[in-house]
Amino acid sequence: MPTRKLQRRREFGTVRKLPSGRWQARYLGPDGQRHKAPETFDTKTDAQGWLNLVRADIERDHWRDPDAGAINFEKYALRWVEERGLAPTTVDRYDGLLRLHLLPAFGSKDLDEITPPSVRTWRAERLKATGATTVAKSYRLLKAILQTAVDDDLLRTNPCRIKGAGREEADERPTATVEQVFDLADAMGPRWRLMVLLGAFASLRPEELAELRRRSVDLDECSLRITHASPELTNGRRVTGDPKSRAGKRTVYLPDFLLPELRRHVQWFSEKEPDGLLFVGERGAPFRRSTFGRKWRKARTKAGLPDNFRFYDLRHTGNTLAADTGAKLKDLMVRAGQSSERAQLIYQHSTAKHQRRLAQGIDTEVRERLREAGADRSEAT
Numbered sequence: 001m002p003t004r005k006l007q008r009r010r011e012f013g014t015v016r017k018l019p020s021g022r023w024q025a026r027y028l029g030p031d032g033q034r035h036k037a038p039e040t041f042d043t044k045t046d047a048q049g050w051l052n053l054v055r056a057d058i059e060r061d062h063w064r065d066p067d068a069g070a071i072n073f074e075k076y077a078l079r080w081v082e083e084r085g086l087a088p089t090t091v092d093r094y095d096g097l098l099r100l101h102l103l104p105a106f107g108s109k110d111l112d113e114i115t116p117p118s119v120r121t122w123r124a125e126r127l128k129a130t131g132a133t134t135v136a137k138s139y140r141l142l143k144a145i146l147q148t149a150v151d152d153d154l155l156r157t158n159p160c161r162i163k164g165a166g167r168e169e170a171d172e173r174p175t176a177t178v179e180q181v182f183d184l185a186d187a188m189g190p191r192w193r194l195m196v197l198l199g200a201f202a203s204l205r206p207e208e209l210a211e212l213r214r215r216s217v218d219l220d221e222c223s224l225r226i227t228h229a230s231p232e233l234t235n236g237r238r239v240t241g242d243p244k245s246r247a248g249k250r251t252v253y254l255p256d257f258l259l260p261e262l263r264r265h266v267q268w269f270s271e272k273e274p275d276g277l278l279f280v281g282e283r284g285a286p287f288r289r290s291t292f293g294r295k296w297r298k299a300r301t302k303a304g305l306p307d308n309f310r311f312y313d314l315r316h317t318g319n320t321l322a323a324d325t326g327a328k329l330k331d332l333m334v335r336a337g338q339s340s341e342r343a344q345l346i347y348q349h350s351t352a353k354h355q356r357r358l359a360q361g362i363d364t365e366v367r368e369r370l371r372e373a374g375a376d377r378s379e380a381t
């Protein structure tokens with residue numbers, strides 16, 4: 001029986017020796033294009049071994065166009081933001097993070113030139129230059145953009161691999177005492193007094209205050225109806241739309257001591273038409289962060305509050321005060337316009353005053369139950 005000649009397996013790709021003496025490997029990819037190894041090799045065996053690995057990737061359907069990641073990061077990132085359909089405030093925030101923190105380091109690079117070591121170096125340098133919270137936000141944005149590049153088959157893996165780098169550990173925000181809130185309101189003057197009081201005792205966000213109108217006010221019920229918000233972008237433009245969360249549309253009932261303040265402000269300072277703004281400047285212009293900020297800084301100093309006390313911390317103060325009344329978590333969430341329990345729990349600090357009140361409540365409850373049971377526990381009663 002004649003011996004069958006073994007058929008030699010067809011070679012994948014080609015190798016050739018260059019004038020330099022090194023070896024180059026080339027192959028025809030699944031895309032019909034000819035590709036070459038990104039580096040040359042010392043020996044023919046090394047070049048052939050690299051081709052064998054590429055062939056195995058193709059057979060396992062793991063092959064990726066080696067030139068796919070040759071896309072400029074800045075162009076890809078800007079398109080990423082544009083295609084997300086994000087809220088104007090989010091776009092504004094992402095633009096700032098890109099402009100100030102990401103593009104200076106990665107803007108001129110292609111996607112496949114961003115490596116884990118370069119990300120680690122960038123983060124270490126940023127931590128020296130700015131706050132940890134800002135670096136965490138920037139890192140999360142970078143990771144999200146590059147993860148989309150992975151999903152688009154432009155990168156094999158995401159180079160953002162630093163555990164915990166996107167987690168924010170912001171410092172505890174300061175709160176004001178009730179006396180300090182009134183001192184702030186007094187220092188801000190009659191026109192802006194109510195805004196300070198509502199920021200604290202109604203837990204309203206600045207963008208919600210900016211969009212309050214006469215029709216939002218119910219003097220009979222001593223309440224405010226929150227339906228819209230007007231956040232101010234970094235360029236000074238306000239964008240009016242729905243509140244921050246779905247729970248943001250709500251009715252906020254005010255403590256009775258605010259009713260005279262509310263009546264006086266509506267009569268003296270609000271725009272006169274039914275749909276007029278509740279808060280406007282001396283010249284009738286809508287509330288602006290820049291002009292308000294100058295007054296705020298002076299009032300803050302006069303009230304003895306720290307320089308890092310922001311207007312938004314009035315909301316923090318109000319939410320903490322509401323939590324200290326012993327209200328149910330759901331009631332606190334409705335009042336603050338929050339959709340998640342996690343957001344409200346941030347404000348439920350366990351202060352010494354609250355703990356004493358809690359202990360007194362337990363004491364009262366135990367004494368009452370012992371009396372009902374007719375127990376003789378002199379040490380408890």
